[in-house]
Amino acid sequence: MAFPVEEKHGFLVVLLHGDVDLSKSPAARKVILNCLKKRRHVMVDLAAVDYIDSSGVASLVEGFQYARSNDLEFALVGVSEAAMNVLRLARLDQVFRIHASLDELPDGGD
Amino acid sequence: MMSAQPNHSRDSVIEVSNLVTYYGRHKVLDDVSLDVASGEIMVIMGGSGSGKSTLLRYLLGLHRADSGVVRLFGRDINTLNSREWMGLRRRMGVAFQGGALFNSMTVGENVRMPLREHTRLDENTMRIMSRMKLEVVNLAGFEHLMPSQLSGGMLKRAALARALVMDPALLFFDEPSAGLDPVVAADLDNLILRIRDAMRVSIVVVTHELESAFKIADRITVLDQGRILMTGTVDEVRNSDIARVRNLLSRTCDEQLVDTDDYLQRLTGGTD
Amino acid sequence: MVTEMQAARLRTFTERIGREFVIGVEDFGHGALLLAESLFWILLGRWWQQPVRLRAMVREMMEIGVMAIPVLSILAFANGAMMAMQGIYTLREFGAESQVISGIATSVTREFGVLIASIVVAGRSGSAIAARIGTMQMAQEIDALRVMGVAPVRYLVSPILVASLLMMPTLTILSNLMAILGGGVISIMELHISLGTYFDRVLSVLEPGDLWQGLSKSLVFGVLITLIATGNGFNASGGAEGLGRATTRSVVLCISAIVVADMMFTFFLII
Numbered sequence: 001m002a003f004p005v006e007e008k009h010g011f012l013v014v015l016l017h018g019d020v021d022l023s024k025s026p027a028a029r030k031v032i033l034n035c036l037k038k039r040r041h042v043m044v045d046l047a048a049v050d051y052i053d054s055s056g057v058a059s060l061v062e063g064f065q066y067a068r069s070n071d072l073e074f075a076l077v078g079v080s081e082a083a084m085n086v087l088r089l090a091r092l093d094q095v096f097r098i099h100a101s102l103d104e105l106p107d108g109g110d
Numbered sequence: 111m112m113s114a115q116p117n118h119s120r121d122s123v124i125e126v127s128n129l130v131t132y133y134g135r136h137k138v139l140d141d142v143s144l145d146v147a148s149g150e151i152m153v154i155m156g157g158s159g160s161g162k163s164t165l166l167r168y169l170l171g172l173h174r175a176d177s178g179v180v181r182l183f184g185r186d187i188n189t190l191n192s193r194e195w196m197g198l199r200r201r202m203g204v205a206f207q208g209g210a211l212f213n214s215m216t217v218g219e220n221v222r223m224p225l226r227e228h229t230r231l232d233e234n235t236m237r238i239m240s241r242m243k244l245e246v247v248n249l250a251g252f253e254h255l256m257p258s259q260l261s262g263g264m265l266k267r268a269a270l271a272r273a274l275v276m277d278p279a280l281l282f283f284d285e286p287s288a289g290l291d292p293v294v295a296a297d298l299d300n301l302i303l304r305i306r307d308a309m310r311v312s313i314v315v316v317t318h319e320l321e322s323a324f325k326i327a328d329r330i331t332v333l334d335q336g337r338i339l340m341t342g343t344v345d346e347v348r349n350s351d352i353a354r355v356r357n358l359l360s361r362t363c364d365e366q367l368v369d370t371d372d373y374l375q376r377l378t379g380g381t382d
Numbered sequence: 383m384v385t386e387m388q389a390a391r392l393r394t395f396t397e398r399i400g401r402e403f404v405i406g407v408e409d410f411g412h413g414a415l416l417l418a419e420s421l422f423w424i425l426l427g428r429w430w431q432q433p434v435r436l437r438a439m440v441r442e443m444m445e446i447g448v449m450a451i452p453v454l455s456i457l458a459f460a461n462g463a464m465m466a467m468q469g470i471y472t473l474r475e476f477g478a479e480s481q482v483i484s485g486i487a488t489s490v491t492r493e494f495g496v497l498i499a500s501i502v503v504a505g506r507s508g509s510a511i512a513a514r515i516g517t518m519q520m521a522q523e524i525d526a527l528r529v530m531g532v533a534p535v536r537y538l539v540s541p542i543l544v545a546s547l548l549m550m551p552t553l554t555i556l557s558n559l560m561a562i563l564g565g566g567v568i569s570i571m572e573l574h575i576s577l578g579t580y581f582d583r584v585l586s587v588l589e590p591g592d593l594w595q596g597l598s599k600s601l602v603f604g605v606l607i608t609l610i611a612t613g614n615g616f617n618a619s620g621g622a623e624g625l626g627r628a629t630t631r632s633v634v635l636c637i638s639a640i641v642v643a644d645m646m647f648t649f650f651l652i653i
Contacts (some may be wrong), residue, residue, distance in 0.1 A: 021277075022229050022231070022276075025231070025235070026230075026231060026232065026235070029232065029235060042174035053277040054239045054242055054243070054275070054277050055229075055231055055235060055239055056279075057239075057242065058235045058236075058238035058239040058242060059235060061238050061242070062234055062235065062238060082310075085308040085309075086308055087245050088308060088310065089304060089305065089309065090242045090243075090245045090246050091245060092242070096142065142625065144588065167525075170525070170528075170529050171529075172525055172528060172529070195531070196431075196531040199529060199530065199531035200531060204525075204529045206522045206526055207522070208521055208522060209521075210521055210522040210523050210525065210526040211523075211526075212518075212523055212526075213418065213517070213518075213521075213523075223530065225529050226534050227530060227531070228530075228531065
């Protein structure tokens, strides 16, 4: 089960969908890290995610950490209330850059 | 028999019907029926010897019922084979009374242990997941300590982190506030509420602390001498006119009430 | 009246014997089940997604085997030396003191090498294992394993079984060598022969069968120690005092089981 990647506003947008749980988060992790390894800014779109568990969130954290140590942008969009609750529990809502939607983004400047 | 069954139409994660258990020849649980709805916090309350710890052990599938049925996620646990049990266990987390952390491992390794045993996640992912859960229970930075270096409250929180690491749908917590000072106990109660709200997990708490029970419970089951006195919301339990429930509630300030006949019988009764 | 009281006493006495007997049979049954289950996990665990971890096996091998080497070496050496002294003293009356070498060689490899090795392991690990598992039992760590979906026997017993099956023969070989060396040192002094001559004599006397006798026994004793120590650990209850009882019981039972089993072995192998 692959997660599609789109190009938008200078970002690579990873579209996660469905349940991002123990069985699928390794795939998500791989896609995210691969995009970052191309030295591109990455946006993860969670709008189509029904459920994300801690392994999914852990993959996002890993991506964010990689981006920061390589001077890349990493942000989340379309975070649902349920996903936000999970992030809030570990206070990660204060750590990630979270945008309401893709359209309100400024162009990812280099 | 059907009248005693809990209501099946609701979305129940636990259904217990007519559970009877013995310890040797001594009846410990007598015709216990209860159900726990998805997303609710059910507090099983009772004094020591009420059978609440025994009930927990049966809910966890650590013993086989002498009679009656225990259903978890709709499955009768007596009919499960070991693989099905394993699948079920991955959806349950348990925080034991004393923590029950493995003493030979660091706190971090303890929290990662379920992941290591049940998943093939990347090592890095596992580490982040365990640290996230330690953040949730406010034990960030303690992952390299050994369990013996933690205080009682910290042990309970570390145990909670381990219980939560697989994002269970059902969480059991045995005596969260026992042996803790009131401030730490209240923190833990708040934590339980936050976790329920964020993770939508059903929680079963076994406790003898009234204050804690009233604070966190959606519903309370009052257990006394192996029987259920009542199951109800916090208000229903508070305003109950069942004599034994009232006794139990006032026991915090009163001496334990003595039943004269019962007591004399115990002291003078025939050989057993 | 008196007869009635005597009868009652007799009844409680026989009852107690009966109860002890039942407990004994129960223990035996539990041991057999424990053995079957730990073998199951060793052989099929991987397929059941519950593998017996290599790391745990290595840790147990260190604990049971490698750490026992110093004590075992000293004890085996001393034992061999004592056998030589007693043997020479006894045989001197017949003017046959040089026969002591063949006596040491066969009795050490068949009997005493393995006996010393297993008693050392029983004393060190028999108590330590029972204490470790007993502590886990009381702290609900065993329950924690079970509710995590980790079979306690797979996690705790199987690595010990593998370790003792590998380490007991190894320790027995070491024990044999040290005991024979101990006997050698005394023989050199008392019989005025060289160490080379001593070892030549030892090798000429020994047959492969002697060695196999000791080694095959070491496997059985390893299994006995594993089952008794872990079984006592799982059954521990009753706080610190109960833990002490369980560890003592474990060591006593381990050593008794080893000696009795050894006697039965010898009976069937020699007669």
